[in-house]
Amino acid sequence: MASMLKEPGRLRALRQLFSESSGATYTRHGEVQTPALLLMGSRDPDFKDPQQETRTLAKRLPHATVQIIEGAGHHLHVEEAEVVGQSILAFFATISQKAVGI
Template identity: 40%
Template sequence: MAYWNSLFPSRKPAGHAGAKAALAANLREPGRMAALRKMVSLSKTDTESILGSGRVPALVVMGTRDPDFPDAAAEASWLGEVLGTEPLIVEGAGHYPHLEMPERVAPALMDFLARLYAS
């Protein structure tokens, strides 16, 4: 889990150690690691066919410094197109922008939810 720390490039969130322990415990549950391996092995074509099979409201939230993607903003834009939604790209955040920069994500999430419930 050394990779874990690289997911928070700007600052570690409150409860960082607890979240790491919870994730490690989750991945030890039967079938979880296999599911994770399957998910990360999917191609963009595979992912697009899965995501394109249904439509639900979505808010794509990605940090620009997510180490999983060479160009996280482009990835977020692609996901937004596939899902038919605008992405929220959080400048400077890593893989978990909602934990790393909740002050930037929470207002956007609340606005997204308000728009859903207003319609």
């Protein structure tokens, strides 16, 4: 990671990502009117309490569905690819049914 951040533009892009991850971005969460699926690994080391982090974000997004993937870390799409894939497909099926009024 250290060598990657030495590449031209990488550190600036990372700083921009983190600066946009809070503040103005958070204030716009309530404007999101489409369904959102929040997947979080229960052992995500980036967060002190991954479940609480997800609940907090879900409160900001009016149409959020939350699923905690037990035992997964930050890269749950790699660690639990089958579970994540099934979760995404089920979410799409649910919102598709709502869209056509089933």
